Amino acid sequence: MLKKPSILIPALLMLSLTSCSSLLYRYNQEAKDTNLVDVSYDAVSTLQDKLASPLPKGSLIIVSTLVNVNNQNQTSSFGRIISTQVASALHDSGYQIIAMELPIDLFVVQDGGQLHLPPETKQLLKHYNTSTIVGGVYAPGKKNTYVSLRMIDLNSRSFISSADFSVPMGPDAKKLLQPKSVDDAAQAIAPVEQSTMTSPVAPLETTLEPTQEKPNQLPE
Numbered sequence: 001m002l003k004k005p006s007i008l009i010p011a012l013l014m015l016s017l018t019s020c021s022s023l024l025y026r027y028n029q030e031a032k033d034t035n036l037v038d039v040s041y042d043a044v045s046t047l048q049d050k051l052a053s054p055l056p057k058g059s060l061i062i063v064s065t066l067v068n069v070n071n072q073n074q075t076s077s078f079g080r081i082i083s084t085q086v087a088s089a090l091h092d093s094g095y096q097i098i099a100m101e102l103p104i105d106l107f108v109v110q111d112g113g114q115l116h117l118p119p120e121t122k123q124l125l126k127h128y129n130t131s132t133i134v135g136g137v138y139a140p141g142k143k144n145t146y147v148s149l150r151m152i153d154l155n156s157r158s159f160i161s162s163a164d165f166s167v168p169m170g171p172d173a174k175k176l177l178q179p180k181s182v183d184d185a186a187q188a189i190a191p192v193e194q195s196t197m198t199s200p201v202a203p204l205e206t207t208l209e210p211t212q213e214k215p216n217q218l219p220e
Contacts, residue, residue, distance in 0.1 A: 031143055033170030040085035046163040047134070047151050048093065055132060057094040062128065063087040064102040064135035066147065068179065072137075075101070078176035079138055082147065086134060098128060102135070117157070131155050140177050143169050 048054070055061075063086055066079035080101075087099040102121055117125075125133070136149040144166040151161040167173055 031168040031170050033172040034168050036081060036167065037085055039165060039167060040082055041089045043147075043149055043163040043165055044086055044089035044093070047149060047161045050161040050163070051151070052160065055095065058096060059132060060096040060098065060128065060130040061090055062102075062125065062130050062133045063090065063097060063099045064133060065100070066136050066138050066149075069137040069139040069148075071179075074179050076177050076179050078145065078173065081176065082138070083135070086149065090134070098130070125154060132160075141169065145169060145173060145177065 063083055065075050065083045068074040068076070068079070084099060087097045091097045102124075131154050133152050133154060134149065135152075136147065138148075139146045146166050147164065149163040150159050152158065153160045
């Protein structure tokens, strides 16, 4: 007759192997994609909620394509679709939007704590007479991609709002994260003397003001 300890050891061993197999299956199981539209719109709500003073409706905001945190000259379909959805959410909130690709890292600050902007970017922003820009970076991980959005006041060149979130590394996210280069501003954007902009990301909206119709004239 087997002693009780001899009976318990095989049972505990089987239980341990079953638990390990279950944990290994869950670890190796591919992550599921999340709805990027919902994530982007929630991020915009966070940006607006964190503002010390709300931006006046109708204000012009430039939305820059998100770039890879490790390479400011690299983006992807992921960075472009997130920034495009952010632009759409801000437009739906009542703002004028221009979306474009700018080869700048919105986290590079000088010793004085001010945002560093290349001369060509300063010239472009001055041409559009805007005081607010939204952009950010993303960092692909093994299981998630981490995104940081920043809203910047160009007058003071300081952050006025931020939003951070993560996206599960599902099959769609992996496909969208394949790297693409960001064109130089001089190549991506026409000279400011011209009235058109030839950036790969076209402006989503140039004005929110409705056109005024001329009143019908009564016959004499």
